[in-house]
Structures are given as C-alpha cells and as structure tokens.
Amino acid sequence: xxxxxxxxxxxxxxxxxxxxxxxxxxxxxxxxxxxxxxxxxxxxxxxxxxxxxxxxxxxxxxxxxxxxxxxxxxxxxxxxxxxxxxxxxxxxxxxxxxxxxxxxxxxxxxxxxxxxxxxxxxxxxxxxxxxxxxxxxxxxxxxxxxxxxxxxxxxxxxxxxxxxxxxxxxxxxxxxxxxxxxxxxxxxxxxxxxxxxxxxxxxxxxxxxxxxxxxxxxxxxxxxxxxxxxxxxxxxxxxxxxxxxxxxxxxxxxxxxxxxxxxxxxxxxxxxxxxxxxxxxxxxxxxxxxxxxxxxxxxxxxxxxxxxxxxxxxxxxxxxxxxxxxxxxxxxxxxxxxxxxxxxxxxxxxxxxxxxxxxxxxxxxxxxxxxxxxxxxxxxxxxxxxxxxxxxxxxxxxxxxxxxxxxxxxxxxxxxxxxxxxxxxxxxxxxxxxxxxxxxxxxxxxxxxxxxxxxxxxxxxxxxxxxxxxxxxxxxxxxxxxxxxxxxxxxxxxxxxxxxxxxxxxxxxxxxxxxxxxxxxxxxxxxxxxxxxxxxxxxxxxxxxxxxxxxxxxxxxxx
RNA sequence: AGGGCUGUAGCCAAGCGGUAAGGCAUCUGGUUUUGAUCCAGUGUACCGCAGGUUCGAAUCCUGCCAGCCCUGCCA
Numbered sequence: 001x002x003x004x005x006x007x008x009x010x011x012x013x014x015x016x017x018x019x020x021x022x023x024x025x026x027x028x029x030x031x032x033x034x035x036x037x038x039x040x041x042x043x044x045x046x047x048x049x050x051x052x053x054x055x056x057x058x059x060x061x062x063x064x065x066x067x068x069x070x071x072x073x074x075x076x077x078x079x080x081x082x083x084x085x086x087x088x089x090x091x092x093x094x095x096x097x098x099x100x101x102x103x104x105x106x107x108x109x110x111x112x113x114x115x116x117x118x119x120x121x122x123x124x125x126x127x128x129x130x131x132x133x134x135x136x137x138x139x140x141x142x143x144x145x146x147x148x149x150x151x152x153x154x155x156x157x158x159x160x161x162x163x164x165x166x167x168x169x170x171x172x173x174x175x176x177x178x179x180x181x182x183x184x185x186x187x188x189x190x191x192x193x194x195x196x197x198x199x200x201x202x203x204x205x206x207x208x209x210x211x212x213x214x215x216x217x218x219x220x221x222x223x224x225x226x227x228x229x230x231x232x233x234x235x236x237x238x239x240x241x242x243x244x245x246x247x248x249x250x251x252x253x254x255x256x257x258x259x260x261x262x263x264x265x266x267x268x269x270x271x272x273x274x275x276x277x278x279x280x281x282x283x284x285x286x287x288x289x290x291x292x293x294x295x296x297x298x299x300x301x302x303x304x305x306x307x308x309x310x311x312x313x314x315x316x317x318x319x320x321x322x323x324x325x326x327x328x329x330x331x332x333x334x335x336x337x338x339x340x341x342x343x344x345x346x347x348x349x350x351x352x353x354x355x356x357x358x359x360x361x362x363x364x365x366x367x368x369x370x371x372x373x374x375x376x377x378x379x380x381x382x383x384x385x386x387x388x389x390x391x392x393x394x395x396x397x398x399x400x401x402x403x404x405x406x407x408x409x410x411x412x413x414x415x416x417x418x419x420x421x422x423x424x425x426x427x428x429x430x431x432x433x434x435x436x437x438x439x440x441x442x443x444x445x446x447x448x449x450x451x452x453x454x455x456x457x458x459x460x461x462x463x464x465x466x467x468x469x470x471x472x473x474x475x476x477x478x479x480x481x482x483x484x485x486x487x488x489x490x491x492x493x494x495x496x497x498x499x500x501x502x503x504x505x506x507x508x509x510x511x512x513x514x515x516x517x518x519x520x521x522x523x524x525x526x527x528x529x530x531x532x533x534x535x536x537x538x539x540x541x542x543x544x545x546x547x548x549x550x551x552x553x554x555x556x557x558x559x
Numbered sequence: 560a561g562g563g564c565u566g567u568a569g570c571c572a573a574g575c576g577g578u579a580a581g582g583c584a585u586c587u588g589g590u591u592u593u594g595a596u597c598c599a600g601u602g603u604a605c606c607g608c609a610g611g612u613u614c615g616a617a618u619c620c621u622g623c624c625a626g627c628c629c630u631g632c633c634a
Contacts, residue, residue, distance in 0.1 A: 013573075013582090015573090038634095128632095177632050186562085187629095188562065189630050190629075195632050198632040216634090217633070237564070237628065238628055240628070327572085331570070331583090332583070335582080337583095378593080379596065411594060421592090426592090455592085462592085464592095466593095552596090555594070
C-alpha cells in the first residue's frame, strides 16, 4: 500500500485526508478533488493559515483538482477590504493560484436567502424573538437540556412573512433571528436550534447596503461549499461538533442532499513555540504598538515572514514537514528554521558583511586595494564569481578577535596567531590598540602574499577562517537581528501574554557590507558568510538595511 | 453516566492484525578557505494505562487515565 509514508499520487507525505480522498476517488464518490481556502477577511494571514493553504491548494494540485479562494465574509462588522487585498497577495506570494474567479460567501446571499426560505417552508426554521440573554437561558447547559423557544411553533406562513420583514429591515438589530428547528436537548450545543440569520444594519465591503440580515457561519459555510461543488471541506479541530450542523443543513436542502455533496474533515491547527497564532492576539500586538505592524519581521504573519526573508518554498516545505493530523501539537521553532536554511543554503548567493566592526591594518601591504574574485556559492560554481576587495585597511567582526586565545579551540584571530581571511590571504595578529575605555580600536596584522587561493607553501596549517570587508570600499549598513518574540514556549497560556514578550527580540547593528551589495533587491536572500541568511528590508527604501532571516546552524557556541 | 476528539522517542509524524517509516533536535566520526554545507554513523519508543480476543495486537474488544474542544445574534 503506502510506500515509506509517501502518498501514491505524488511524492508527498501521506496523511489521513489523503487516505480519505484516495478512498472517495476509488469509490467514485467524486470525480475530481475540489477544495477551498476560506479565510474571513478580518486580519492578516499567518503561518497557521499557510499550513491550511498548503493543505488545500497543495492537495488539490496533487490530485489534479481545483482549489477556490473564498472569502468567508458573512460578518461585515469585522471585515475590511484591506484584509481581502492582503490575503490575495499572500496566497499568491506563497505560490498558489485559485481556480477561476475569487469567491465570496457574499456572492451567494441571494441563494442563502432562498435556502433559508426553503427550510422555513419545510417547517425547519423559525423567526425567534428571544433576546440574546433569554436565548442563552433557553439553551440550557452542557449537562442540562435546553427548552423550546416560545416562537418555535409559529406557522410556516407567519415565519415566511416575518423573515421577509427581517430582510426588509422592519426589525431592529437584536430584535429577532432566524433559527433552525433541530433539537433543544441535543448533546451538541450547536444543534440546539442554532441561529441561521441575524439582523445587522452594516455596510458590507462587497454587497454594500443591499442586506440588513446576514447569515451565520454554520449556515453560510456548508452551503457555500455545496454551491461551489467543494468535495472535501477541510477545517480545524474546533469545528468537529459543527460538522453535525454542516451535515444537517445540507441534508435538508433539496439541492444538496446527494451522495457527492461536500463533507467536512478536521485537522489540528498549527501551534509554534515562542509565538502566538490567534488573530485576536496578533491584532493586539499591532494595536498596542508592541511590534511595528502586521509585517514586523518578528510576527508569524506571512507578510512578516516575507519581510524577514522567508521564501515561499521554505514555508511550503515547512508545511510538508510538520504534516497533517488530528493531534493537538506544539511544533518546535527548529523545524521552521531548518526548512528555511535548507532552501536558502541552496539558493542564497554568498557575501561578506561585518556586523560589529573593528579596524584591521595589514602592516606589510602597500598601495591601492586590490580586487579579488570570490565564488558566489562554494558548492555551486554555475552561480559564478563576484568581485571583492582586499587592502591595507579592513574591517573584521569584534567577536573574531581576542588578544589572547581563550582556549585551544579558539579558531579566530589572536596576537601571534594565524588565521585565514575568507576568500583572501592568511594573516597573523601582531599588535593591538585600545581606546580609553579598553575597547579594541585597531588590530595590526601582517599577511602572507602567497596564500591567496592556496595554503601556505611551507605546509603551515591554518585552521581558522574569518570574514572581512575592505575598508575603503565598504558600504555602511544596518543589520537587524531578530530573536523569538516571547520568552516562554506557549505565550497563549499566560494570563497576560504581553508580559512575556522578549525585550531583546530585536537588536540593531551598524556595520559594513561588500560594495557589490549596494543594489541588492528587497527580499533577495544572501548568506553573509559565518553570520547567517539576510535580506534587504522591504520597507527601508534606499537605505542599506538588512534583516537577518535566520542565523547559520551553530553547533559549537553552546559547548 | 453531558457530548465531540486525541494519546507512537525531546518535538512533529507514518503505520490500520504479522512483529515500530521519515523529518526536526541530540550525539559521534569524516570532508571543508563559512566552527556552515555535505557525507557516514548514533535511539531498549513498556506504541497513555490495565485487562481480554488471537498462533500473533500499536493495530480488534472492554474498562480506566490524561489533554483539547463545545452553552456568540463570532468564524
């Protein structure tokens, strides 16, 4: 059957949803797979949505099916065009194309109205004048059954008239709702005569002022799926109970009570360590100015991660690595980081940048700086070479020098010790100058002119390699280093998650880049050798600002 | 006696009656002008616990335990 945990259709990990699809296809329940990604446009997309996007679009693509992008826009009070635009943008950026036109639940408002009418005519829905509080009391509790609304037995004719009045704006907000007549004693709370329609005098971003009644999620979602011919409606675990209502609605509508109607399947949402995933909390971080905005590189939003330097391929790979299941889980950051590193390692041109510079003088070098050629990618010659410079004055990183090597493992520059300047020559530390505070200002070295592109002729072994930038050609740049946004694994569990924000989640450095980098494009990834993967900030215009996407894997600093 | 789900190595996650895939993390070697990459190797997983069925159970049955979700005119 399944070979090494891979799906038959494509070389991709199997999951329970693919198993269901394989079965449905085998039994010819559906001819083609049709999924949908149904965000509500009330916030920006985050990495958790990316998991769902990859699942829905990815699965459809693997089975040669289709996937719709559908805005679940049934609550105009919370929604906005700003979000629909950003969502479209993020989905495209991730590399997915929706089938045909973009869909909106609001496209189907006329049909929803007709379906609601059908339910009323069948005696399966009624207009209820209980207010919100009364309605809650009548609902009962988890352990106690509810009791029937006094409006439950209103005649079909009267309900029809009442519902028309609701639509015509003859009732105030909150005065009445349309409810399904199901079972006030059901153990599923969502089946205790759930609300189907409520009155809202709101302007809708798609339908304007045409409607003053808006359908509830449970009524709109299943019917939208059915209208669009969705076969597999994938959502997260908290909708498991709602599936009973999903099925009830479709089974009681003539158009949809067929074997090939949509079915809902639930998978677990993504939880990532050291961050939050709820829209409410992300909204709060933005509103309370704890981050720069939705696209702050520390945010788990698609736009934030994009600005940080994550690539679409790396996010898709991450989604594949974490898999799909029904287990409540918490994924470690290392999985995400490994996914970006794997992608960037392959595609990122190499460069050198000094983030915390100290001056280094080559005492035995005279004359103008010289140009040297360096590989753009040491493991991929096809990427070509770049020009770098070497000269009398250079910058190296403060952390790469120590007057006295702290231990035998120290592989960087120290006095009377040799080290390789990456892509250039072997140098030896000779002496050092300090400022009044005891900080190193300049390190004086000599270089071995016969070591470019080769080891010392006399067989001396030089183990250490450090990076540098030639001073006269160096271009000043700002580097922004990011760390986890929170100090605890699961900030959502805190009483006040804002209290556990990592105050050191951003540190800014002023240093230098190779001159060849001045025209770098925003979001283009580079590996600054020995420092990590960086990209030009997409919000800083002409300024040389680089965001660190992720540091290089570090297997020695903790020892 | 509310109901719905879930429990496989530190973290994800395959497996669906024939004797435990894979990834991340960890650790150990090797290569290396990035302490990166790459390569090779590295895990007694009492398969939540306890019974039962079976020649044989992570897979079937029973009971128990733990965690998550459900009482919006939110989605």
